[in-house]
Amino acid sequence: MGRNLTDLGLFVGKRLLQLIPVLIGAITITFVLTHLNISDPCSYWVPKAKRAQLDACISTFGTNQPLTTQFLHYLQTLATGNWGIDPLDHQPVWPQIMLALPQTLELVFAALFLMIVIGIPLGVIAANSNGRLADHLVRVFYLSGWAAPTYLFALLLAVVVAPAVGLPYSGAFTTLNPPFPQYTHVSVLDAALSGSPAYLWDAFAHLILPAVSLAFINMGIATRMTRASMLEVLPLDFVKTARMKGLSEFWVLYKHALRNSLITTVTVLGVTAGGLLSSTVVIEEVFNWPGIGRYSYQAITGYNFPGTIAVVVVFAVGVVVANLVADILYGVLDPRVEWR
Amino acid sequence: MSEPVLSVEGLSVDYTVGAGTYHALKDVSFEAQPGRVVGIVGETGCGKSTLAHAIPRLLPEPPAKILRGKVIFQGVDLLKVPKWRIPMVRGTNIGMIFQEPINSLNPAYRIFDQVAESVRIRRLRESGKVAVFRPGGAGFDYSRPRPPDRSTAIAHPFVPSIPPGPDPIRVDPTDGGKGRSVRSEVLDYLRLVRINDPETVLRLFPHELSGGMRQRIMIAMALSERPSLLIADEPTSALDVTIQAQVLTLMKELMDELRTSILFISHDLGVIAETADDVGVMYAGHLVEFGPVVDVFEAPRHPYTKALLRSIPTRYKTDGPLPSLTGNVPNLSRLPSGCTFSPRCALAQDDCRVDPGPALAGWVARPPGRTNSAACFHTEGVEGLP
Numbered sequence: 001m002g003r004n005l006t007d008l009g010l011f012v013g014k015r016l017l018q019l020i021p022v023l024i025g026a027i028t029i030t031f032v033l034t035h036l037n038i039s040d041p042c043s044y045w046v047p048k049a050k051r052a053q054l055d056a057c058i059s060t061f062g063t064n065q066p067l068t069t070q071f072l073h074y075l076q077t078l079a080t081g082n083w084g085i086d087p088l089d090h091q092p093v094w095p096q097i098m099l100a101l102p103q104t105l106e107l108v109f110a111a112l113f114l115m116i117v118i119g120i121p122l123g124v125i126a127a128n129s130n131g132r133l134a135d136h137l138v139r140v141f142y143l144s145g146w147a148a149p150t151y152l153f154a155l156l157l158a159v160v161v162a163p164a165v166g167l168p169y170s171g172a173f174t175t176l177n178p179p180f181p182q183y184t185h186v187s188v189l190d191a192a193l194s195g196s197p198a199y200l201w202d203a204f205a206h207l208i209l210p211a212v213s214l215a216f217i218n219m220g221i222a223t224r225m226t227r228a229s230m231l232e233v234l235p236l237d238f239v240k241t242a243r244m245k246g247l248s249e250f251w252v253l254y255k256h257a258l259r260n261s262l263i264t265t266v267t268v269l270g271v272t273a274g275g276l277l278s279s280t281v282v283i284e285e286v287f288n289w290p291g292i293g294r295y296s297y298q299a300i301t302g303y304n305f306p307g308t309i310a311v312v313v314v315f316a317v318g319v320v321v322a323n324l325v326a327d328i329l330y331g332v333l334d335p336r337v338e339w340r
Numbered sequence: 341m342s343e344p345v346l347s348v349e350g351l352s353v354d355y356t357v358g359a360g361t362y363h364a365l366k367d368v369s370f371e372a373q374p375g376r377v378v379g380i381v382g383e384t385g386c387g388k389s390t391l392a393h394a395i396p397r398l399l400p401e402p403p404a405k406i407l408r409g410k411v412i413f414q415g416v417d418l419l420k421v422p423k424w425r426i427p428m429v430r431g432t433n434i435g436m437i438f439q440e441p442i443n444s445l446n447p448a449y450r451i452f453d454q455v456a457e458s459v460r461i462r463r464l465r466e467s468g469k470v471a472v473f474r475p476g477g478a479g480f481d482y483s484r485p486r487p488p489d490r491s492t493a494i495a496h497p498f499v500p501s502i503p504p505g506p507d508p509i510r511v512d513p514t515d516g517g518k519g520r521s522v523r524s525e526v527l528d529y530l531r532l533v534r535i536n537d538p539e540t541v542l543r544l545f546p547h548e549l550s551g552g553m554r555q556r557i558m559i560a561m562a563l564s565e566r567p568s569l570l571i572a573d574e575p576t577s578a579l580d581v582t583i584q585a586q587v588l589t590l591m592k593e594l595m596d597e598l599r600t601s602i603l604f605i606s607h608d609l610g611v612i613a614e615t616a617d618d619v620g621v622m623y624a625g626h627l628v629e630f631g632p633v634v635d636v637f638e639a640p641r642h643p644y645t646k647a648l649l650r651s652i653p654t655r656y657k658t659d660g661p662l663p664s665l666t667g668n669v670p671n672l673s674r675l676p677s678g679c680t681f682s683p684r685c686a687l688a689q690d691d692c693r694v695d696p697g698p699a700l701a702g703w704v705a706r707p708p709g710r711t712n713s714a715a716c717f718h719t720e721g722v723e724g725l726p
Contacts, residue, residue, distance in 0.1 A: 237443035240398055241558070246431025246461050246565065248424075259448045335545040336447060 003338055008328065011339035015324050019317065026316040027078075030309045031071055044303045045087040061087060074306075084306025086299075093306045097292060097314060102185040104284070104291030108276045110188075110211035111218065112269070119219040120265060123226025124253055130231060138223060146220035150279065154213040154286040161209065168206050170288040176202050210287040214280060218272055225268045229261035236260075263334050270326020274319030343415070344371040345569050345601040346395065351409030353390055356402060362672040364390040364404070366625045366680075372569070372618075377595055377602040379616030379633065381609055381648075383669060387625040388605045389439075392573040395603070396434045397426050413569065416473075428473040431458065432465050435567035439574040441554035445546035452542040455526045455561050462565045463522075529560040534590055552583035559591065563598065571603045576611060591615065609652055613637055621645045624670050624680045631712020642714035643685050679716070691717060 038044065042057040058064050062073060077084060083094040119142070126138040145153065162169035180194035180203075191203035233239065234257055242256040280293035288294075292314060299307030331337045353365040365387045372378045382388050393399045395411050397418060411418040418429060430436075438444040446454060465472045523542075530538035533556040546554055555575060562570055575591065576584040592615055595602060606612050612619055612633065619636050621629040621644065629642040640646045647665050667684040670676055682688040 235400075237438050237440050238446040240436075240438060241444045241561075242446065243398060243427070244396060244430050244434075244436040245458050245561070246427050246429075246465075247457075248427045256446050260446070334448065336547050 003331065003335075007339045008331075012324065012328070015320075015327070019320050022316055022320060023313060026312050027075075027309055028071075030312045031074060031305075032067070034303075034305045034308055035067055035070065038303055041087070041303050041305065057087070083310045086304050086307055088302055088304060093304075093310050096307070097295065097310050099185060100290060100292040100295045101314060103187070103289060104277065104280050104293055106186045106188060106207065107210055107214060107280055107283070107289060107291060108273065110207055111214035111276060112273055114211060114215035115219050115222045115269070115272075118215070119222030120226045120258070120262075122219075123223040123265070124230055124258055124261075126223065126227040127230030127234065128249075128253060135227075138227075142220035142223045145216040145218075148217070150217055150282045151286060153216055154210070154283050157209045157213050158286055167209055168202075169209055210283050210289055213286075214276065214283050218276060218279065221268055221272050222265060225265045226258075226261055229264040230257060233257045233260045259333070263330060266329045266333060267326050270323050270329075271319075273326075274315075274322035277318040278315050343374075344412075345374050345414065346372040346603070347410075347412040348391075348395070349410040349412065351391070351394060351411060352407040353387075353394055353399065354405050354407055356405065360673040363625050363675055364672060365394065366675075368409070368622075368625075368627045370620050370627060370630050372601050372603060374568075374601055376617040377604055377615055379604045379606065379612035379619040380622060381606055381612045381619060382622030384607060385669065385672070386622040388607070388622055389573055391622070392436070392571050392603065392605045395571060396430055396436060397421075397423075398436075425473070428465075428471060431565040431567065432462050433473050433567055434569045434571060435562035435565055436571040436573065437555070437558050437562050437575045440578050441551050441558055442578070444558055445554055447546055449545075450542070451530075451544055451546070451549075451557055452523070452526060454546075455529060455542075455557065455564060456522050458561045458564045459522050459525050459529070525564070529564045530557075532563065532594070533557070533560040535560075550583075551579050552587060555579060555583075555587050556590065559587075559594070563594065563600075567600065569601045569603065571605070573605045574607065575604075577607065588614065609637075609649065621648065624675065625672060626680055626715065628681065628716070629712060629714040635712040639712075640714075641712055642681075642716045643687050644681050645714070687716075689717075 035041075040063065042054055042061065042063050045061075046053050046057050062070055065073070074084070083092070083097075085092050086096070122138045122142065126135045129135045158169040161167070176199065180191050180196070180199045182190055183193055184190055187203040188200070188207060191199040194200075230253075239252060239257050242252045247255070277292070278296075280289075280291060281297050282293075283289065284291045284293035285297055292311060295307070296311040296315075298304070299311055328339070331339050348371075349369050351365055351368045352363070355362040355364050368387070368391060370378070380388050380391060390399065390404070394404075394406060395413070395418065399406070406419060409419070413429070413434065418426070421429065445451075464470055526542065527538050530541060535541050535553065535556055541549070541553070541557075546557075549557070559575070572591070576587050579587060588611060595615065602615075604612065604615055616633045618631065619633040620627050621636065621642065623644045629636055629640065629645045631641075636645060637649060640649060651664055665684055670680055670683070676683050676693070678691075678693040679685070679688070682692040685692065
C-alpha cells in the first residue's frame with residue numbers, strides 16, 4: 001500500500017540522501033560568493049593599528065592562495081568535522097552556532113504555534129463568511145502583517161507596546177537574578193526544568209513579543225491558504241453529509257471541512273517554516289535575541305566566512321527538514337497519499 | 341388520513357446568479373403521509389434537488405433565496421426555526437442520502453468513525469442530555485400499518501421490474517442502543533445494508549470502497565440516526581446499472597421493513613414506479629401533478645405527465661422512433677406567462693397563456709373516484725392525447 005512504517009522509513013531515507021547534493025551546492029555557492037566578493041579579507045580581520053599581524057593573518061588563513069586551493073583546503077578541514085574558526089575572535093564556529101540554534105528554534109516554533117492556532121481559525125472564519133464583513137476584516141489583518149516591512153512591527157512592539165504593558169523586549173534569558181541554569185538553551189524549556197513558576201513566566205514574557213512579531217508577518221500565508229482550500233472543500237458533498245448528520249456548524253467546519261483543507265495549508269506551512277529560520281534575522285536583531293539570525297548578521301557584516309557558510313548550511317538543512325516534515329504530515333492527513 | 345409527516349405549502353425558491361434570477365421552485369405544495377414513500381420525478385433542472393435541499397434548509401443562501409412558503413415537519417414550520425436550531429432537526433428527524441457516493445463520505449476518516457459519529461449523535465439525543473428538536477418525535481414508528489406489498493402494486497408495461505434481493509434482513513436496528521457498544525451497533529447497521537465482512541469495511545477509508553459500497557454506507561449512516569423522514573436525492577443515479585438495481589432493491593426492502601417516511605427524488609420513472617407510493621411530477625420549478633403512483637402512471641391528468649410517460653423506452657414498443665416533446669424546457673429566468681408548459685402543450689388554449697393556472701391557485705378539485713390532482717385547466721382532455 002505504501003503507507004506503513006517501512007515505507008515511511010524508506011521515504012525519509014531517500015529524502016535525506018537528497019540533502020547531500022543540496023549541502024554541497026550550498027557550501028560551494030556560499031564559499032565562492034563570500035571569497036570572490038572580498039579579495040583581501042585580512043585587511044578587514046586585522047585591526048588597522050596592528051598592521052604587523054597582517055602577514056601572519058595571510059599565512060594563517062591562506063588568503064593569498066588561489067580560490068580553488070582555498071576551497072579544497074576548506075573542504076579538507078570540513079571533512080574532519082571542523083567548520084573553521086572565526087577569523088576575528090579565533091573561536092571555533094560550530095559550537096557558537098550550536099549555542100545559537102536552540103534559541104532560534106524556540107522562537108520559530110513559538111511563531112509557528114501562533115500561526116497555527118490563530119492563523120488557521122482566521123482562515124476558516126474568512127472562508128465561512130466569504131465576501132462578508134468578517135472576511136474583509138481578516139484580510140485587512142493578515143495583509144497588514146504581510147505588507148509591512150519586517151522590522152516595522154517588531155520595532156513597534158519593542159518600542160511602544162513593551163514599555164506600555166510592561167513586557168521585556170530584549171534577550172532570550174531571564175532578567176531575574178540569579179538566572180536559571182542553561183541545559184538546552186531553549187529558555188522556556190530551561191525555565192520549566194528549573195521548576196520555578198517565576199522563571200517560567202519570565203521566560204515566556206521574553207518570548208512573547210519576538211514570537212508575536214515573527215508570527216504576525218508570516219501569518220498571512222496560513223490564513224490565506226486555509227481560506228482558499230476551505231472555499232474549495234465547503235461545497236463538496238461530504239460537508240452536506242456532515243450537516244445532515246445533525247452536527248453543529250462548528251463541528252462541520254473544524255472536524256470535517258478543515259481536516260481536508262489542512263492538507264494544502266500544511267504543505268505551505270512547511271515551506272514557510274524553513275523560511276522562518278532566515279526571517280528571524282531582523283527580529284532577533286531588533287529584540288537582541290541571541291539566536292542564529294543575529295549570529296548570521298554578525299558573521300556577514302564581520303566577514304566571518306566560515307560562520308557565514310555554516311549558517312547557510314543550517315538554514316538549508318532547516319528548509320529541507322521542514323519540507324520533509326510537511327510531506328510526512330501530508331500522508332498522515334490524507335489517507336489517499338502514499339509515501340514514496 | 342393521519343397528520344402528514346411533511347407538508348410543503350407554496351414553497352418558492354429563487355437563485356440569483358450574476359445579474360439573472362432563476363425561479364427554481366414556484367409554489368410547490370404536497371404532503372408526505374407517515375410510512376409512505378413520496379417520489380418526486382422530473383427532468384434535469386426542474387427543481388427536484390432544490391426541493392430536496394430546501395426541506396432540511398441545506399440550500400446555500402445566497403445564491404438561493406426562499407421567497408415564501410412553509411415546510412411543515414411534524415407540525416413545525418422549518419423555515420421559521422432559527423438557524424442555530426436547524427442542526428437539531430437534521431440526522432435524527434430528517435436524514436438525507438445524496439446523489440454522488442464518490443463525494444459524500446469524508447475522505448479523511450475511516451468508515452467506522454463516520455458511521456459511529458451518526459450513532460453517537462443519536463444516542464446523545466436519546467439520552468436527553470442535549471436539547472432536541474422535538475422530544476419523542478424521532479425514530480422509526482413500528483405502530484404504523486405496514487404498507488401494502490409493493491411487488492404487485494404496479495404492473496405497468498413501461499416499467500422494468502427489479503428482481504427481489506437475495507437475502508432477508510438479518511438485523512432489527514430498533515433493539516435498543518442502551519448498554520451496547522457503539523461498535524456493535526455500527527456493525528449491525530453495516531449488516532443491515534448487506535455489507536459482507538463489515539469488520540474489515542470498518543477499518544477502510546472511503547477511497548478503498550466502490551461506489552455501490554459507499555452508497556450503502558451512506559444509507560447505513562442515515563438510518564443509524566433513525567430519522568422519521570428520509571430524503572433520498574437521486575440515490576442511484578450516479579451508480580452503474582447493476583449496482584443501481586442492487587441499491588434500489590436494498591432500499592425497497594429497508595422501506596418495507598423500517599416503515600420510515602421517504603422522499604425519493606429521481607429522474608427515472610421506472611425507479612419511482614418501483615419504489616414510491618405517491619408521486620409528484622415536476623416541470624420547470626412547478627409541481628404539475630401529484631397523487632398515488634398507480635393513478636398517476638395509469639391515468640395521468642396533466643399533459644406533461646402523459647408526455648413524460650410516453651417517452652420511456654420499452655421493449656414492447658418497436659413501431660417507429662421514440663416520441664418526444666417538441667420545444668425545450670423554458671429558461672428558468674424567463675418563464676412564459678401563464679402556465680409554464682403552455683408553449684409545448686397540445687391542449688393549451690388562450691386562458692393557459694394568460695392565467696398562471698391552477699398551480700398557483702391551489703389544486704384543481706379531484707373528480708369523484710380519482711385521487712391524483714393536476715395543475716391543469718384541461719385535465720379532461722389529457723386522456724385523449726396520443
